[in-house]
Amino acid sequence: MTTQSDAGNSPQTTPDAAAGQASSAAPAPLKGGMLVLASTALALATFMNVLDTSIANVSIPAISGDLAVSSSQGTWVITSFAVANAIAVPLTGFLTQRFGSVRLFVSSILLFVTASWLCGMATSLGMLIVFRVIQGAVAGPMIPLSQSLLLSSYPKAKAGSALAIWSMTTLIAPVIGPLLGGWITDNISWPWIFYINIPVGLLAASVTWMLYRKRETPTRLVPIDYVGLIALIIWVGALQIMLDKGNELDWFASTQIVILAIVAAVGFCFFLIWEFTEVHPIVDLSLLRSRNFWSGTLALAVGYGVFFGNVVLMPLWLQQDMGYTATIAGAVLAPVGLLAILFSPWVGKNVHKYDPRLFATVAFGIFALILWMRSQFTVQTDFVTIMLPSLIQGIAMAAFFIPLMTLIFSGLSPDKIPAASGLSNFLRIMAGAIGASVFTSLWENRAIEHHATLTEYINYASPTTQAAIKVLTDSGMSQQQALGQIDRIINQQAFTLAADQLFWISALLFLALIGLIWLARPAKATPPSAEAAAAH
Template sequence: MASAPTSASDFLPPPPLTGSARLWGTLALSAATFMNVLDTSIANVSLPAIAGDLGVSPNQGTWVITSFGVANAIAVPLTGWLSQRFGQVRLFTASIMLFVLTSWLCGLAPNMTTLIFLRVLQGLVAGPMIPLSQALLLSSYPKALAGLAMALWSMTTLVAPVMGPLLGGWITDNISWPWIFYINIPVGFGAAFITWSIFHKRESQTRKLPIDSIGLALLVIWVGALQIMLDKGKELDWFHSGEVIALGIVALVGLIAFVIWELTEEHPVVDLSLFKKRNFWAGVLALSVGYGLFFGNVVLLPLWLQQYMGYTATQAGMVLAPVGLMALLLSPLVGKNIGKADPRHFAALAFAVFALVLWMRSNFSTQADMATILIPTLIQGVAMACFFIPLMTITLSGLSHDKIPAASGLSNFVRITAGSFGTSIATTIWQDRAAMHHAQLSEFVNPGSVAANSALSGLASAGLTPDQALGSINRLVDQQAYMLAANDVFYASALIFLLLIPLVYLTRPAQAGAGSADAAAGAH
């Protein structure tokens, strides 16, 4: 291969692909993206099975999701530096192959500690995949078809969350949970082979740039400490534990040091100056808090259904799967009209629909049938269609074109991190509220309670010993307590979504500078 030009001005981007090369290139890039996004949702319904098999509680099992999310978020800001150092095509192909390797190792993990460590590695190597798949896809199409290219790409990222719970549930019930990771192997090999065959002669310019190693180290320290604190807090009784206090201090000091360093560094790993723009900081805040709430509730729902409602992993997957159906139908419509209408109205509609969905869920009872649980999930697709692209349009509007990659990377980092934090916070609050409701409900089980005595007599006449009868009553109290706790989380989340609507209108109306392709490119 010819040596790369020495300056950026000498470098001419390759012409768009044509014919079957473009078709196969699009399929390969979409397959890699699909595999990556699938891994954020496929484990949700498998958590009880993974936790049971590896001998930990389902709440400790949430580390399988949060460890991947945090590592993925940390790797995203590095994509720009790595792609300039090694080339986009080389980095993307290497990222896929390492993702395949870590997926295989995740399936072989003998215990939870090893699985979490491997999920961290998997998240780190997966970081560059999504931004680079967008960049390579846009280079494959002429500018006039950039919107179509991103619409095709967006479809994959919407289908994957639909398929994830269904596929994960079916595999867990009918084969075994390691296969949720093994299925990445053939998809990854195929995507890497086709990508390299088509794109290796279209390698991007490479040049040596300094890396902000201190900024990166501080980023890993404060984000990692905060996530571990959130995950371990519920096990160690929060700030009654010296370990949790120490993690909190490390996270706070690390964050302060990180902000000071990044604001004074010539080549920062994260460009914090972007937060000077009102649309950027308000858009990122609304996007991240909204995504954190959404993802936390998406993890909580199947946990509740499987642990306390008697659902299998497949049934829980069927309840979650329709979330993407309406989004799949409506997203092209939103993408087409985002330039004609005020994106703030779309974002406000998304938050209002999310609030409605969660309010509906907050009225669930232990008698709720599958149809009752499915209806809010279907409606939620409307909110998803109006959520990502409008908020990214707001966030990126008014920025110069050279700032778009950094802004997209930073907003994705904050959003993915918020998703991991949201998972930990939602499951922690669920546990705490369940303990409180259990204590309150248990007060009604006493010698003076007619209902309790009647239930105990009925169980005794069925042949249960007094201890067995009390155990049965305790299980019923548990079921009610966790249902009430889930309702509390759903209701609080609905209120927070409503509070996000005024935040959207703090932004200025989006300018035409950030094209729909740029918005779509940052949306996932």
């Protein structure tokens, strides 16, 4: 019924319905040039989708400036896509059975291309957010269906090779995304981070339809939990709007925020009650009775939320306070995928030989280490020192998703794997969107507090202040300009101190998550379908 998709960085599963139908139709594997062409088309679609989750991160300051909004408001461009994508996750299985995997996949690509064009044409933040919501919603089926179609194209004996190709695509895109997004923003303009999807998407859709239209999966009418879906949209939407606008509206001092909080809380409670009693729930909450599922899913969601919050925070800090261009900020973040590409195949081969809790412990330990390293950054920190944690982080990425997904699926019967995949990844994607909102909000709030503390020592009676003003006025500035320059320096220090605090807190959270991982029981033999779902 449910499936998985990614909003940032690493999608992982195949929808059960699509996989099941593909196997029942049992199409013959493709061969020779047809197989190469099919693999390329599916890889392009996956690449385009994953690229869009990371390419916008370094462009947020440019988008915010062009649309005359703050950086925190600019992050809605990221969170709106993620939330819409998360809500679309439970619908993929239903849509696949209703329309067929090939028609659904090609339609998703074409709709994604259309939404990308609309995003580039947006002239206000409101328009851009609406089009990003559409883009995130139609992107839901693309990644899991690309994997299932790829698996159906290869002989069963070469399924591992197919997954390796798919994995490399999803790992390379986050590496290229920041670099490409930064270069486009600096040298052309930010709308082109969306326009580049048009030729890629049209090519992928054309080739896929040409090769797969006669390999369509069977369709049938299946029930869908409309009440659960509407409740899901209401409480998730209210929660995310509350988080995105909370800082701007002074949180619960605003009537609008209070109303959104009430709607989110009531909607969530209704959703829980309905899903526990519905015969065909859109989200199977009975999975929470499994200790490995709830502990692994909680670790995955919180870990990803903290990770994604930092992914959004870093380029904002680099461009706003370190003076980096979007291109250089992208270069700082890009190395994260290098070691991930090298280590992921080894982790995939060995995760069943050892306790996956050990792999996850290593991943969270490395995340804690690199975030502690970042918590030591100052405004004088050089480029290489700032980039080094991004390089090391690749090892943590390789040991993060596969072991946790293996742990989550451990002990579940094969028929439960699709629902487990859908729920765990819905929570992961949601946690990423929430992490982005919370981190940008906390960053601004902490910076305001640090600014107030630092300015306590800046006054005309202070010899240090007088000396600084004299140096600046002697260089040709007026006294007003000198005071403005001092305020900019204080702002830079305040936002850097705030970022350091969030890095430090993030490191502690990852260390705490290690204890959560060990609440799970040792992983039992993983069902074959889970092995595919655990692949990147």
